[in-house]
Amino acid sequence: MILPIYGYGEPVLRKMGAEISKDYPNLKETIANMFETMYHAHGVGLAAPQVGLAIRLFVIDTEPFADSDDVSKEEAAELKGFKKTFINAKILKEEGDVWGFNEGCLSIPDVREDVFRHEKITIEYFDEEFNKKTEEFDGLIARVIQHEYDHIEGILFTDHLSTLKKKLVGKKLMNIMEGKARPDYKMKFANKKGR
Numbered sequence: 001m002i003l004p005i006y007g008y009g010e011p012v013l014r015k016m017g018a019e020i021s022k023d024y025p026n027l028k029e030t031i032a033n034m035f036e037t038m039y040h041a042h043g044v045g046l047a048a049p050q051v052g053l054a055i056r057l058f059v060i061d062t063e064p065f066a067d068s069d070d071v072s073k074e075e076a077a078e079l080k081g082f083k084k085t086f087i088n089a090k091i092l093k094e095e096g097d098v099w100g101f102n103e104g105c106l107s108i109p110d111v112r113e114d115v116f117r118h119e120k121i122t123i124e125y126f127d128e129e130f131n132k133k134t135e136e137f138d139g140l141i142a143r144v145i146q147h148e149y150d151h152i153e154g155i156l157f158t159d160h161l162s163t164l165k166k167k168l169v170g171k172k173l174m175n176i177m178e179g180k181a182r183p184d185y186k187m188k189f190a191n192k193k194g195r
Helices: 027-040 063-067 073-080 139-152 163-177
Strands: 045-047 057-061 083-105 108-126 132-138
Touching: 027 045, 027 057, 045 139, 057 139, 063 073, 073 139, 083 139, 108 139, 108 163, 132 139
Parallel strands: none
Antiparallel strands: 045 057, 057 083, 083 108, 108 132
């Protein structure tokens, strides 16, 4: 089932996600709905707060990045096969150079800005079968994970922007809150009933 994506200004996007257990109600269905919603909106990641759930859950499928001219053949192969569910994730380490990449967010349509993040992370999480894992990721995969991880911490990519950049996108953010954004997917807006 395709769920509405909560837009900038919705309070749930600022909540710290709560940890869940393997008997969280309808967990498998929630994960399936999140993947379906993400694909419908042409995203590469989606966090539970973006569909109104203040829990520590996000899903990722980086395949769309595999077709980019900016990635090597090796990285393209890695991106093509990377589809994962992260439950109760905890980033243990961020290391390596900080590099910029033009990010966007399904909750903040029509806003894209360069965000600087570490190139490598170590993360501990549970997969959808509740197997505990500790893994290292780098490059675009690490970046997508960091972006989605921010969501379960109540952080949006616009929080990483300079004061000047925040001012420049301020009007667009206000328009999203007022429901004036018109993406090609269903959204729930802070100051307007969903469409």
